[in-house]
Amino acid sequence: MDEIYLLDGSCFVYRAYHAIKALITSRGFPTNAIYGFIRMLLKLLKEKDVQYLLIAFDSPHPTKRHIVYEDYKITRPETPGDLPIQLEQIKKIIDAFGIKRIEIPGYEADDIIATVVLNLNNQSITNNIFIVSLDKDMLQLVSDNVKIYDPFSNLIIDRDYVIKKYGIPPEKLNDFMAFTGDSIDNIPGVKGIGEKTAAELMKRYGSVEAILKNLDIIKPARVAELIRKNIDSLKFSRELVALKSDAPIKLQIDDIKIKEQDNDKLTQLFQEFEFSTLLKEVVTKNNEIRNSDAITTIKAGIERILEKIHEKGVFTLTLTENKSDIFKTTSKVINSKDDYTINIGINGDIYEVALQDSKVNKILSLDALKIVYNAKEILKKLKHAGMKLYSPYFDIMIAAYLINPNRGKYNFNEITLEFLGKLYDSLESSNLIMFELYEKLHRELKEKELERLYFDIEMPLIDVLFEMEEAGIKINIDKLEALTKQISFELDKLREKIYGLAGAEFNINSPKQLSEVLYDKLGLKSRKRGKKARSTEMEVLEELSVQHELPQEVINYRTLNKLLTGYLLPLKDHINPATNRIHTKWSQTVAGTGRIVSSEPNLQNIPVKGQWAQLLREVFVPEDGFLFLSADYSQIELRLLAHLSEDPALIRAFKEGKDIHNATASEIFSVNENDVTEEQRRIAKTVNFGISYGISPFGLSESIKIPYEKAQELIDLYFLRYPQVKKFIEESIEFAKENGYVKTLFGRIRPVSEINSQNQFLRSQAERIAVNARVQGTAADIIKIAMVKIHNRIRQEMLNAKIILQIHDEIVLEVKEQLLGRVSDIVQNEMKDFNLKVPLEVNVFTGKSLNL
Template structure:
């Protein structure tokens, strides 16, 4: 009798147990989710995905018992030949390996029974438990991504296999009849099918030249490999008969490997798998550490109260408020959190709603004070904001989270007095997807802010975090060499962006409406033309219908069929477009439909009562330091096609103003010349030559004056491609040339500019050694991809290491220019103001009589934003709308 598997059948009758194949589900989660890391740099995507699948299954099955089985990676070799074959198993990715002990600790913290046994694999453990539990009258659910387990399916044993479809996890369910229906064989016969066809993912060799269809046909007719071998001369096709005859020993070994052991000997008491309270205090700590915020809501517990709460005080009278602000004005750093009245307010408008209170945290008389000031009872929101505005002009440093969001409530302030915790945290780790006060508290102060706290208490904790984190973050910025970057670029930028957002940009709503109507007419015309060329009507926006029309009905080449249908991705259609007018028109249709939905129709929703769009410009989103734009994205107004550029005509200046557009010329290539110290590249820029024609002349060994337009275009692609670490494959795709030709172009480029090659190789080597690269201004960009076990990830990491110092420096230079231009316009009390920033471009709404002065300021500040070995050049133009100015 197997140890520890005796059961009281009455006790377990009709109870349900879920058995989980730990490594299989962890592996599926790892490859099904993008990489995630917590503040400590620990990879967490597999653990997060595993837990989500676990909770989904528990919710659906509602079992009384649960056990997770793991391999210990010391397999017993069930066949001598298997030793050699097993050696072909690919090693586990390091990022996944890190997460195996983590998921085990998390499951233990949740009180979940784990089993693993040296000499036994997880499938043997699960197979044995499945049989014994079924014999005791239990319902059994087995969860695994491995179809081997289908052999265990019975009327009471259900196999559940998670699959990812269109980014979502779905689970296929198999009882005995389901296996028969889908695979034409019984669960036991499924073993023989797999043995014949083999399975490389499970290292089961199978019989050469016998695939799934043939294997299934053989077992449907003969039920077992042994019976099929007894009738081997009757097997069809003849090659299958020949293969089985020659490799019968391999077939038998494969069957042995494919068969799950359901009589394994190991200690196990089912009662230990009884599900108790999963959401324990220990598990809560793990979820906090792993930063699984959206799973914390499953816990009914609260984090233990901190001693900090002893310092929480609430003030509701004017005299008390005045006393608090008097004390705060004499403090070194004051953490400030504004509370908003968000009752009956949609989330989108919560940030703009009225102020209901403020919390100040600071040190006074040698002790921490954390004071919540609530409006009402004589304290008005106006009075509160008046006192806060006065505080910002005192000698105290005001530490807040996302200062730009709070500035509309502060009437006057000394801009140099602010410390933005959000911006500092972003600089220290620009790869995180979010930076919230609770993240900062946990990462830098080892403090947990419980999500279940009251709003007032939570605000108190956040204010304390702002106050305490300021010094910690500043020390970290010093350690990383980014203190000057923070003080001289990022903090002043907060106010430049605020001024730009407040100014907004005027949009002619009627012109936008007409533009949309024109697009609608053209879209209808294109739709009719597409239907005529296709010979039928269909939903052009449906990839599935489009794929069938193009690759089945019209029989176009290059059709790639996936599980969900033919791919109609842009890269596939672009290859077909030159030869097939219908495809060309479909691509045009897609562009126009995007223009209409995103811009012609979409922009209308963002026009305010003042007829201007006040978009949001973000400085804590991109890993390289570039500013991004949202609500709406004004940086993504299309310019490559003329019809897209036309939309810029609806962006207009106020009456009495014009637009002045200033654009850096080839800033990234100039930075490359500076950083690489390549003599030839520097000289070309100093001589103010056409850099692309110069490169073409040297790369193609052609006199400068004889360079053709095609050669210049190719050289331009190489110039800009090198900045982004382009490969020969990427360049061949861009230029429609062979990979060999592209490789030759790149080689010739590096022969022409050897300093560039040395610089780029040096950046990759530095990143591999230190884990990050920096811009000339000290901005760090971590490159964790370089340590990945995945070749594609490592290749991406190399491109990041080459490009980030250049693209990041371009972003830094633009920020410096933007800050200085904004300061000059303010200091000289001009009415002109920056209204849009798009990567290397600044758009200024200039009063007509200030145009020349604006141009002078733009030229001075943009071209002298950095002292490079080559000149920075800003091209300028003026227009009565954005289209004309550009």
């Protein structure tokens, strides 16, 4: 017959909670214990093919042990504040799995299991019973047909195992533990008697009663004396450790047979907790896409398709490559019209249209709403096929990102799992899903007041980013090759110099080997303590460079090596040989703040300072007859802090065109602005930017190398001079605590997951995010709006110019030299044209390279 499994749910919930740290939904709900418990449960179900399972939980009410002994389990740490709310959800999930769950007021999980074992044995059940627990108290229940199973070590504990380990059979363990006690549960036992002595006593005399009758002959006498002094504690401990099998439970074996799982309930719960992988593993494999059999794929003429679209007013549009998976080819460029088929979904039917059809553009240019996934990649493919996708279109990927910007991945399956609890299994089913997603996402955009952000900012930006990718940026190949050789030569020289200073060759890139050279061979001393006492971080190397020449040379080596391996070589790998241009990928669904992100390669982190950085920037050049135009917002985040906080002193400083760092230094150091020193301005600059990033006194002290108390004093002085800023910070944090997210000026949502965490570090970090997200997120929105406006103006006036880069607060364009003045005016006007309480300032530079 099938094996029966009895699982100590409370034990495994605690294990799961501590095994996984800081797992929280984008809406701020903790899920580490939930996820860990499900994973443990699934592992058990799969590996043992479990058919009969009961999960027991401790009662939150006092047990008999608590009533007779107030200090029972008093030494255990307090239950984490975010565990009880997870426990309730775990119980719902167990029920949805169709698994029997028992919790009885006044009884612990191990007592419930003991009662169930007795209950089943009284029914002459012949199945093997496995108790899934890590509690050694459960060893008392081991018998010929009852075993303990530890799923983490895959260990099965049977009667022979207990006898071998303790020297006594399981039924004697109650008396054995009466002597040893239990420090975890604060059961005293007999102080001075450990497991070895207790085992010897039990082997010789067999029970507590027999031992008490023979105290006069027990040797050594010290042991007998310890027992005499603790007889009451011994008897009391035996009562406490004994498992109770009197819980009011009556069940048959069929009561614990696993029932059919409730996929709808599991889908709802897994979606709520954002367990997309679990949803795929547990639910969707048993939950086929409904109605897919009713869908048909039709080959029809364009006129018939147009007629159908006019009736509906909305359709889905996808591209398939030779009938392959439509959502796994989004980064591939069309080389031939024969490569792809356009699929039009209307009213549950799919219409296939070959790209060669000359009338395809009629469909692409319709005013009807086109539902798509990853519009930028579709635009790219169609352009290479000589076609264009016209608005209006609804991009499922962008909508999912705005609703949940912390997800990280937005592939089609991940989105359908999160929002619908489904997977597409064919082209036909994807059509239905895209309609469902459109309806669900559009509704959520409206509910969360994200429609303006979506339709007015993010969707128009798709076209801008698409054209930026198509344009790319030109590379001077000769300069790139020359700089690569020069830096390689310099690295060789540095390497030899470092070896000479060290007295031997070693792997400079190995922290372990470098540490041995610095601290063992050269005997240098770091001010760091503990694990960081032998650190090779840049900060520590700078500190050590005053003691010896080698650390500074390592710094120089690392700087050049990063330039070579992090920039020059990747740039070379990404050059389009036909155009000598690099076409980086621009993504708007990566950063939770709303920032645009560059990748393949990343062109947003090109270094600025230093001789080598300047030489690197000389590699990026415009086409002949063109110039680069860089427009950079001046202190946009501080200006937005002034606007959002409505602090009069901060607003006044910006309106009067003051040097804001000088003005802040004047305020916090109580000196005339003309008397502010360079050091005071430097500190004020750090404070200014630090405040907008939610800096802590500790962070400020570390940043400008001052005592913690002095940093706290500077922050206090700042808030004294700018009280509305302090109020803005407090209100931002309070809003985040109540809602689990904050909003930018334009309505962008940024979930702040750990804002109510019990962990002080995580909570403090979340508070900083809550402040910074409003400022930085608003800056990201403004830059996106400015890019769209500039792009549209250039297109309207048919100017020979294009946006090619967006870096931090900077927009870079490639402009025909004769149009430089006109484009510069457009860029500045559009970047400044925002109705804020303080003016936005833009610095413009032009040049023949990025070294502007």
